[in-house]
Amino acid sequence: MxxxxxxxxxxxxxxxxxxxxxxxxxxxxxxxxxxxxxxxxxxxxxxxxxDLVAGNLTAMQRWVDDHGASLAPHGKTTMCPALWQWQLAQGSWAITVANEPQLRVARDAGIGRVVVANEYLSPVGLRWLAGELDADPDFEVTTWVDSVAGVEQMTGLLEAAGARRQLPVCVEIGHPHARAGVREHDDALTIARAVVDSPRLLLRGVAGYEGSVPGDSPQTRVDAVKVFLAAMADRFTAIAPLVETDDAILTAGGSAHFDLVAEILGPVAERTPNGRLLLRSGAYIVHDDGMYAGLTPAATRTGPExxxxxxxxxxxxxxxxxxxxxxxxxxxxxxxxxxxxxxxxxxxxxxxxxxxxxxxxxxxxxxxxxxxxxxxxxxxxxxxxxxxxxxxxxxxxxxxxxxxxxxxxxxxxxxxxxx
Ligand SMILES: Cc1ncc(COP(=O)(O)O)c(C=O)c1O
The missing domain is CATH 2.40.37.20 (D-serine dehydratase-like domain)
Structure with missing residues (x-):
């Protein structure tokens, strides 16, 4: 075939x-x-x-299923809606994008469920999104927020846009010297409560990206990633009871450490009512002959080939x-x-x-x-x-x-x- x-x-x-x-x-x-x-x-x-793409899709989806997780492949890797559709047909739960222009590509391609793995604060963009969501009850978008200021801005912008549907958001957790994401436990809870209080947003869970956690050597990086994931687990445990959606999302996992994500966050999601561990690997679909050949879990620990x-x-x-x-x-x-x-x-x-x-x-x-x-x-x-x-x-x-x-x-x- x-x-x-x-x-x-x-x-x-x-x-x-x-x-x-x-x-x-x-x-x-x-x-x-x-x-x-x-x-x-x-x-x-x-x-x-x-044939190699098909093999990667099968190997990854089987691994994700075996670990009781869901997969929202990061679409920014290929920006190729044809490949996104193939990923969804193979069992992916959603497609992840990094920003509004990428979300528009996904919308144009008819992708039904999208995670915007970023703070989404563009006034024009939120007005457009509110219109799309209100026009199509089957279109589902979840985005991230890492500050009360962000919650307030999104709320104000969605209100001004006359948005009728509430927008699900995850609180993004960060790590010292890493990328976006709230650093302190208590601040994460404060943001979660602000989302709950917002008439335009719905709290859906906790998100993070361990791939931006720095380390001087492969081992110190792995150690730092584990510390970060443990912090994410704590934040999720505290925030999950406040979640307002049908599922409580706990999402992390690029292509270098998804095994550690499943190991550390999997049990936490599993013991949470309606918890969903959502992995977001993007590179796995094509893999490579360089950086990811050395970083993929199978190279040094265990994972899909x-x-x-x-x-x-x-x-x-x-x-x-x-x-x-x-x-x-x-x-x-x-x-x-x-x-x-x-x-x-x-x-x-x-x-x-x-x-x-x-x-x-x-x-x-x-x-x-x-x-x-x-x-x-x-x-x-x-x-x-x-x-x-x-x-x-x-x-x-x-x-x-x-x-x-x-x-x-x-x-x-x-x-x-x-x-
Ligand atoms: C937030 C986020 N999630 C997931 C990924 C996917 O990671 P990878 O490129 O290792 O597959 C990235 C990549 O940069 C990312 O920024």
């Missing part, structure tokens, strides 16, 4: 302005009829292996020195904030071959600098597959993603991203 079926309704036709465009793709009778060998498209291109599904294919366009070659992909095409890409394979007439020892040492806007161990081991015209690090900065370079299948990759379609 082709996993393309999961995306069939969302396939797009590329036009000349899209970096992934090639004549071979344009020649297909329709977006659902594409079947083009990778060698027949231009470079650079960004591809997603459908994930595989890197996203790659960029680039061409050697220059070999100006014996040990230096240049690729036709650079910062505009490749993530570079958490390690540079690696050269994994060479696309030859006979198929894919292992790459010779070669290291990407730098990138400019449109070029990657590669040091060769053996002069001449990659030549002008060779096409290489690049392994990438950090899913959150892969997709934003591309308005579309090419979907590939098979060991000898064939392009089967494309889906759109909206950054």
């Amino acid at each position: 082709s996993h393309l079926d999961a995306l069939r309704d969302n396939l797009i036709t590329l036009d000349l302005r899209d970096k992934n465009w090639s004549p071979a793709l344009a020649a297909a009778p329709g977006p659902a009829e594409v079947d083009v060998p990778l060698a027949e498209v231009s470079t650079p291109v960004f591809t997603l292996d459908l 994930l595989q890197a599904a996203a790659h960029v294919w680039a061409r050697v366009v220059s070999a100006p020195e014996p040990h230096l070659i240049l690729l036709d992909a650079g910062k505009r095409d490749l993530p570079y904030d958490a390690g540079l890409p690696t050269i994994q394979q060479v696309l030859t007439a006979g198929g894919l071959a292992p790459a010779p020892a070669a290291t990407i040492v730098n990138t400019n806007d449109q070029h990657a600098y590669v040091e060769l161990s053996e002069p001449g081991s990659l030549k002008v015209g060779d096409v290489v597959r690049l392994g990438l690090s950090h899913p959150c900065t892969m997709f934003d370079k591309w308005r579309s993603v090419l979907l590939v299948e098979g060991a000898e990759p064939r392009i089967r379609g494309a889906v759109a991203t909206y950054f």
Whole structure:
């Protein structure tokens, strides 16, 4: 069976302005009829292996189910509604977004349940949201708040907008030197009570992001994350009796520590009436060959086995020195904030071959600098597959993603991203 079926309704036709465009793709009778060998498209291109994505979706959802949790994948990783729909079809409970523009993409895509993992205070945005919620009783949005000032502003803005439905909010818990989120236990309770007193808001639970907790080494970071999660558990225990919605949400968990989240917060949610532990991993769907390969729970503790599904294919366009070659992909095409890409394979007439020892040492806007161990081991015209690090900065370079299948990759379609 082709996993393309999961995306069939969302396939797009590329036009000349899209970096992934090639004549071979344009020649297909329709977006659902594409079947083009990778060698027949231009470079650079960004591809997603459908079988590997399907494997990641299944492995993660099974793990989440086994741990009695729910999953609201962070949609900002891909900003690809076609993939969000696939995640929901595989059992995700909601889609998480980071802000109002992303919420609008989710709304446009017909996503029924969205978590806005942020303080949401835009007057224009709240007016728009109030209108959407009042117009559609099936549209559900939960957002976060970390101050009484925030509660007051949201209340005033929703009142001014004439909002009829109350907006569910979670109190965001923070950690010293981490990102947003109230630091002190008593302040968290004060905010929760202010939400309860608000005629426009509904208290739904407690939220936090352990991924922003700093640490000098992997071990000190894990220790700090555990301290943070224990604090979240305390805050939730105190706040849960005040919750005004049908379920009491306790939400944390990016892609690096969701096992610790389940271990520490799972029992707390379980013993709370109508408690729901909500994980928000975003990177798991495509995983990577860099940062998350080392951070995923399975790498050092236990967790689902994930595989890197996203790659960029680039061409050697220059070999100006014996040990230096240049690729036709650079910062505009490749993530570079958490390690540079690696050269994994060479696309030859006979198929894919292992790459010779070669290291990407730098990138400019449109070029990657590669040091060769053996002069001449990659030549002008060779096409290489690049392994990438950090899913959150892969997709934003591309308005579309090419979907590939098979060991000898064939392009089967494309889906759109909206950054
Ligand atoms: C609030 C929040 N939740 C969840 C995530 C997802 O984490 P990850 O990118 O590790 O999957 C992020 C990522 O930045 C985040 O900011």
